[in-house]
Amino acid sequence: MNRTNQSTIIKEAINSYLDRGATDKQDIYTKVVDELGVPRPTVRRVARDLRTELLQKIQILQSDMPKATVTPKEDE
Numbered sequence: 001m002n003r004t005n006q007s008t009i010i011k012e013a014i015n016s017y018l019d020r021g022a023t024d025k026q027d028i029y030t031k032v033v034d035e036l037g038v039p040r041p042t043v044r045r046v047a048r049d050l051r052t053e054l055l056q057k058i059q060i061l062q063s064d065m066p067k068a069t070v071t072p073k074e075d076e
Contacts, residue, residue, distance in 0.1 A: 010038060010046040 013032045022028050025047075032043045 006038065006042070007046050007049065009036065010043055011050050014043075014047055014050060 010032060013035060014028060017028045017031055022031070029040060029043050029047070032038070033040050
């Protein structure tokens with residue numbers, strides 16, 4: 001299995017556990033390692049790549065949002 005294909009499969013497995021409501025990162029890593037038989041450092045690397053990709057997408061989607069302006073309340 002080449003690296004690109006392996007990364008895609010690992011990302012799908014991580015997303016699958018997230019979609020099922022898993023919230024503990026270490027538990028997700030353990031389940032992916034057990035399910036796919038890949039080394040834990042590989043799962044951690046792919047999870048880091050997935051986080052980076054998702055953060056980039058979030059930043060793109062937030063870029064069109066107007067900046068919230070804070071107006072101080074006047075003393076009454």
